[in-house]
Amino acid sequence: MQPDEITHLGKSLVQHGPSNNRVYLMKLDQDDLPEIVHEMYELARQKGYTKLFAKVPANATSHFAALGFVDEARVPFMHKGESAGYFMSKYLDQRRAIPTNIKRMSAVLDQADQKSEITEKQTDKNEVVRLRLGNVDELAELYATVFETYPFPLHDPSFLSKSMLADTAFFGIFSDNKLVAAASMEMDMDWQCAEMTDFATLPEYRGQGAAGKLLATMDQAAEALPIDTAYTIARAESFGMNIVFSRAGYAFGGTLHNNTQIAGKLESMNIWHKHIRSKGAPV
Structure with missing residues (x-):
């Protein structure tokens, strides 16, 4: 299976494709807020992906939470050694939210x-x-x-x-x-x-x-x-x-x-x- 595509939404770097069946926001550009949240959702909806996944700094989390993202993990000091980095997810198929083992x-x-x-x-x-x-x-x-x-x-x-x-x-x-x-x-x-x-x-x-x-x-x-x-x-x-x-x-x-x-x-x-x-x- 071919690896997923790495591309841009606005100025932000994302990976998406059928291999991981998701849209992954790898590097957020703050200039893309808040539109990028909806752009990720629309891309996933069009492609039929079952998960949205974003790595974002603490000051951006509210934009993602507003669309139903939850933080599954966080790393203190990740953003410039001053604030936490959040790994936030939204499941478009709730079966994927349940671990299998x-x-x-x-x-x-x-x-x-x-x-x-x-x-x-x-x-x-x-x-x-x-x-x-x-x-x-x-x-x-x-x-x-x-x-x-x-x-x-x-x-x-x-x-x-x-x-x-x-x-x-x-x-x-x-x-x-x-x-x-x-x-x-x-x-x-x-x-x-x-x-x-x-x-x-x-x-x-x-x-x-x-x-x-x-x-x-x-x-x-x-x-x-x-x-x-x-x-x-x-x-x-x-x-x-x-x-x-x-x-x-x-x-x-x-x-x-x-x-x-x-x-x-x-x-x-x-x-x-x-x-x-x-x-x-x-x-």
Whole structure:
């Protein structure tokens, strides 16, 4: 299945399409308020999508709440280190609002909480390195091997190149000159936050602490930049990734129900966040 289209509504960046069956407001331009709320709804209605999803700063939430959006998750200090970022949703089919595996999702959060203070065992002795344009082919191959489908076209070297040249730093682990694990730090210098995402490890190299090493390196990289908050959107049914973020000092921020299509099915996603620097209480 083709990844959803990334385009603009006014000056704001959105993703929409049948893969995730939603309209996702990725980056709001304040000049588009309040019209963009209705434009998202109209686009979803025309295309038959079942969910509207928006990442917005605290000062914009009232416009979305007025049309029936609810905040499913929030990240303190996400917007310029001063106010919270909200992940708001509106379901056009109420069946989508109900998670399909609540028992497992609850077990994942319980395990993440219980293991938050346990030091992760790392048997992988290879170092984490910053990936460059010369690595995009092998990076694309890694993502194509690990993910049958993914919300963004990580299997496409041209997409990875554009991302690197824009606002995304990729990091990887090599074993015998082969890329075996990778992740990315997607930086928003306007909001002064970074999303830690796109974690992938080849099956035969799992269980050696690669994800934890990648995250630790990206956290250190964020500390050297004008970034106040790091966050992630992790699969709510994945014990491994939720535990990785909990152990790294990230706090749970909420769950996005049936939000993202991965490996052929819609999955609920957990928000985790970490303050790199603190400037006071979030709004």
